[in-house]
Amino acid sequence: MIKAFRETCDLLGYELLLLAQAVVRLPHLWRRRVAALDQLFSAGVGVVHVILFVGLFAGMILTLQTGVELARFGQQDQIGTIVSLSMAREMGPFITGIILAATSGSALAAELGTMKVSDELAALEILSVDRVDFLVMPRVVALAIACPLLTVLCDAVGICGGALVSSSQLGVETQLYFDSAVEALKTPDSFLTLPKDVYTGLFKSFVFGLIIASVACSCGIRTSGGAVGVGGSTRRAVRDSIVLIIVSNYFLTYFFYSFLPDLG
Amino acid sequence: MTTASAKKGAEGRATRSDVLIRFSKVVKVLGGRRVLDGLDLEVRRGEALVVMGPSGTGKSVTLRHVVGLMQADSGTVEVDGHDMATIGGRELSELRRRIGYLFQDGALINWLDVGENVALPLRENTKLSDSEIRERVAQRLELVRLPGIESKMPSELSGGMRKRVGLARALVTDPEIILYDEPNAGLDPQTSQAINTIIRDLQDRLDITSVVVTHLLSCVRTVADRCVLLDKGSIVVDLPKDEFLRSDDARLREFLGKDPD
Numbered sequence: 001m002i003k004a005f006r007e008t009c010d011l012l013g014y015e016l017l018l019l020a021q022a023v024v025r026l027p028h029l030w031r032r033r034v035a036a037l038d039q040l041f042s043a044g045v046g047v048v049h050v051i052l053f054v055g056l057f058a059g060m061i062l063t064l065q066t067g068v069e070l071a072r073f074g075q076q077d078q079i080g081t082i083v084s085l086s087m088a089r090e091m092g093p094f095i096t097g098i099i100l101a102a103t104s105g106s107a108l109a110a111e112l113g114t115m116k117v118s119d120e121l122a123a124l125e126i127l128s129v130d131r132v133d134f135l136v137m138p139r140v141v142a143l144a145i146a147c148p149l150l151t152v153l154c155d156a157v158g159i160c161g162g163a164l165v166s167s168s169q170l171g172v173e174t175q176l177y178f179d180s181a182v183e184a185l186k187t188p189d190s191f192l193t194l195p196k197d198v199y200t201g202l203f204k205s206f207v208f209g210l211i212i213a214s215v216a217c218s219c220g221i222r223t224s225g226g227a228v229g230v231g232g233s234t235r236r237a238v239r240d241s242i243v244l245i246i247v248s249n250y251f252l253t254y255f256f257y258s259f260l261p262d263l264g
Numbered sequence: 265m266t267t268a269s270a271k272k273g274a275e276g277r278a279t280r281s282d283v284l285i286r287f288s289k290v291v292k293v294l295g296g297r298r299v300l301d302g303l304d305l306e307v308r309r310g311e312a313l314v315v316m317g318p319s320g321t322g323k324s325v326t327l328r329h330v331v332g333l334m335q336a337d338s339g340t341v342e343v344d345g346h347d348m349a350t351i352g353g354r355e356l357s358e359l360r361r362r363i364g365y366l367f368q369d370g371a372l373i374n375w376l377d378v379g380e381n382v383a384l385p386l387r388e389n390t391k392l393s394d395s396e397i398r399e400r401v402a403q404r405l406e407l408v409r410l411p412g413i414e415s416k417m418p419s420e421l422s423g424g425m426r427k428r429v430g431l432a433r434a435l436v437t438d439p440e441i442i443l444y445d446e447p448n449a450g451l452d453p454q455t456s457q458a459i460n461t462i463i464r465d466l467q468d469r470l471d472i473t474s475v476v477v478t479h480l481l482s483c484v485r486t487v488a489d490r491c492v493l494l495d496k497g498s499i500v501v502d503l504p505k506d507e508f509l510r511s512d513d514a515r516l517r518e519f520l521g522k523d524p525d
Binding site: 038115118119120122123124125126127128129130134 | 328331333357360361363365367368369371372373374375384385388389430433
């Protein structure tokens with residue numbers, strides 16, 4: 001038990017250190033732009049279809065589950081408000097984070113793990129190539145950008161999925177649904193042009209992107225033991241990313257409700 | 265070193281300044297096993313030393329100590345007067361730039377093509393122009409007899425080609441020392457001999473210091489100036505090539521009896 005706790009603390013410390021090292025190297029981003037764009041493409045474009053499907057059905061399920069209860073009180077007209085707020089604040093960032101952890105995070109851990117066991121990381125070290133600069137920083141940047149972008153997509157298709165179900169199952173007109181969805185996300189007095197519900201959700205997903213990248217890179221770099229070790233690192237990367245996404249999600253939500261109370 | 269042959273190898277030791285790499289009573293424990301057990305070894309400037317020994321006796325571990333990928337648990341490893349236990353940061357980077365390392369399967373970066381792989385240390389650590397880098401990459405590929413394959417990806421190469429590209433990458437910074445970790449492993453006899461010839465050719469043309477870890481006697485015949493036999497983490501035979509090949513040391517004969525050559 002104590003050993004497991006110590007190992008977890010050690011890994012968390014390494015992940016934070018790696019993230020800090022990547023942030024320190026951000027001024028070199030222009031030099032690594034091709035690698036970062038490659039990663040952005042594989043992490044982002046490669047999972048768009050999954051985000052579309054899962055986001056659409058998540059919105060549909062949310063609408064059906066909530067709409068049935070609202071209909072009992074004759075309040076089904078409010079479904080657009082509920083779905084849009086739920087998707088923007090919670091469901092969109094969370095779904096995107098989980099999908100990215102399971103797809104891009106696992107791929108990233110496997111890639112770096114394979115590089116470790118095939119001596120490519122050792123080769124970089126001997127060649128005096130800074131592996132954080134060369135490998136980690138572009139991946140952290142790519143996931144920190146990809147996650148919010150995919151969240152916007154997930155939010156949008158989720159709300160559209162809700163529109164499909166609300167018109168076909170709940171008898172709510174599509175126009176009314178979208179009017180209430182847009183109204184709920186409006187913040188006319190905000191100094192930012194984006195509604196607060198959207199940008200706090202995007203901030204969450206930005207943090208999730210950082211978590212996925214730093215956990216996956218840490219697990220990959222610390223791989224040992226050949227193919228079995230790569231498998232273990234991949235599993236650990238997905239597991240730890242999901243746990244950290246859920247834990248950080250709570251604290252971020254608590255922060256937003258405590259310090260931005262007009263969201264409540 | 266306890267045997268007569270090992271003592272003979274120590275006779276006529278070079279002066280301290282001639283020694284480029286020195287292991288003194290080095291102990292390394294991995295997974296509870298003493299992989300290096302009081303290893304004493306000197307590599308002289310300009311020589312080609314071949315390290316032989318059964319699997320698991322610490323040959324690759326020895327090489328990894330030279331470039332600081334591993335640290336000794338006790339004893340000292342010195343490379344050109346630098347103690348590898350205390351060297352760090354910029355000094356270590358600069359020392360590593362003087363050392364080329366050929367990994368068993370080349371350790372090429374999979375998403376970079378051959379040209380980019382060979383150019384990597386120059387792009388990362390020098391301010392050479394693109395044209396200078398391209399020229400030097402082409403020269404090194406020529407040196408390892410693989411001209412014009414810059415645009416190929418590592419996945420398109422055979423095992424022997426990957427090793428030779430790895431060697432070109434190791435050579436591109438004009439190192440003074442090259443460490444070869446099993447350069448013949450997994451290759452057919454013809455390709456294996458071609459690699460041996462390239463290593464010897466480089467040794468003669470570039471006046472470098474080479475340390476080659478191998479299982480194969482053919483490599484000893486072609487490459488070596490001096491050979492050592494490592495057994496259970498320490499040197500048991502240390503002789504010039506010709507004497508090594510003729511030696512009747514029981515451990516050497518037992519080991520060479522299993523030689524696939």
